[in-house]
Amino acid sequence: MTETLRPNTAAEAARPVPFDVERVRRDFPILQQEVNGHPLVYLDNAATTQKPRAVIQALVDYYEGYNSNVHRAAHALSERATQAFEDARDTVGRFLNVADRREIVWTSGVTESINLVAWSWGRANLKAGDRVLVSAMEHHSNIVPWQLVAEPLGATVEPIPVDETGTLDMEAFRALLDERVRMVSVGHVSNALGSINPVEEIIAAAHAVGALTLIDGAQAVGHFPVDVQALGCDFYAVSAHKVFGPTGIGALYGRLALLESMPPWQGGGEMIETVSFAGTTYGGVPHKFEAGTPNIADVIGFGAAIDYLNSLDRAGAQRHEDDLLAYAEERARATEGLRLVGTAQAKTGVMSFLVDGTHPADLGTLLDHQGVAVRTGHHCAQPIMDQFGIPGTVRVSLAFYNTREDIDRLFAALDKARQFF
Structure with missing residues (x-):
């Protein structure tokens, strides 16, 4: 059964006002110095974006008003924290247009999201002779995790050529595709060059040979809308601090069937169903990928950042x-x-x-x-x-x-x- 996203918040439902850069600048205290x-x-916005007052205030409100751990506790503060925490999951889900709220997994950012997919899906599915394709202009966080997982398994990580303008060579990409390619993992926008990759075309070509796709959206979602269902990707990763939210928090979108098929990659509290010395059973998606106390305040701040962006x-x-x-x-x-x-x-x-x-x-x-x-x-x-x-x-x-x-x-x-x- 699909778990639908909760209704829009008032901030998301409000009609955006016409863009006025001077008005917007007043929302960012750090710029006034x-x-x-x-x-x-x-x-230096590709490294991190600045935070509007709405995000800063959301963090203050949490710590001053309802700081508590989420889920399971039987007291009012925890209920309020859990509500805000899960509301933020729905806010990010709507922002990316996911089909099911369980398809949003909290991570520390794009780097951890890619590591999650590499260590969980990759370690369970890659074998000797398999190939992972990444572009030659990838951030290190979309190269190194795949190398760490692929090398012991006998798989290879291979670059898709990029021309002298910083444009992905799609003809060369298509020539690289065969049945041994199991994953194509590329950035939506290059952090070093600003190039926008044709990810819809990449996704369709990869799927045609049976490969999965992961899109690093760190440099994309702050600049233009992204619809993961329209793209058709299998995974999409975002970082809050690249979209006017806090550092240390991000999200992985994954198709529900894929996430359900993948093993946990970290163990601890929250991600379990039952624990005994005879064996452990794991919780459902997304919680089986969210071991330990989460970054509650910054999840809420992430939601506030999306609300702010949607107000523009x-x-x-x-x-x-x-x-x-x-x-x-x-x-x-x-x-x-x-x-x-x-x-x-x-x-x-x-x-x-x-x-x-x-x-x-x-x-x-x-x-x-x-x-x-x-x-x-x-x-x-x-x-x-x-x-x-x-x-x-x-x-x-x-x-x-x-x-x-x-x-x-x-x-x-x-x-x-x-x-x-």
Whole structure:
């Protein structure tokens, strides 16, 4: 029997107001400060997004008003905590459009979600000669877990080629597919390049040869809506802190039949039905994958973040972000000695670049001195950096609360930094 999602909260049901970036910026206290004597320009959103007051207040309300462990307790605080905890599961389920509320498993984030699938499904199903395909631009968290599981079993983890623009080579991908491919695990959006992968096409092609699919949605769900049923994927992983929620919490969507067939990967309280020294029986989905006391406060904060996002005009926010990225790349192309890294036609949220005669780390430090926060390095995507023959990049990553003024401040700071060199 299907366990349906609970009714929408008032926040989800409310009609979004037209997008207004200045109004939205007032919802984020951290943006109203100076860094090194300059107004903060926060352009490191692919690493973590900032949190609106609604999320911060949800955490305060839990700790001040109904802090308690969830499930099983027979007192009022636990009942309130359990209600909020499970309401958040439904909120995230609706956000991803799952078919059954049990298809949302709480994890610490995308990294743990991928490890869960690799160690539970992978260890139970992969065998010698099997193949796992990942893209050459994956985050390390979508490479290393598969390597750890595959190697002892005699399976292999193989890259799908990426061209010089940062676009997945779909012809090469199709050539890699055969009956030995058991899993295709790819990012929806590259954290290092901003490339949007054609995941619907990838999923359909993988299923045609009998492979399962896992989509790393960490860099996608904060930028545009995702419907897992429309995509047809088998697993989809998200992190709350990439979508304006707390750190240390995320969710794995998995098709119910798959989750039910998979063994637990961690043992402890909550995930059991009965325990004896003669043997243990496990709870049902999703609880068999949620051992121990969960991250209750941040689950509730995750739900609050989704409620906040749903209160916005998401289409307007997406148009605003797309305009910002186009403006930033236009400024970049007009800047002598600046080289964009990652120029796929389909992109969102990220502009990576190098500047002649500078090292990314040095440039990032000089930008910080002017109040501009960016990320430098390989961005946990060393294979694609190796392919491009570079040590890393300066990465500018955008959210809907950024402005054209932020971009202008970035390029003014770049001009001053280059004078230093």
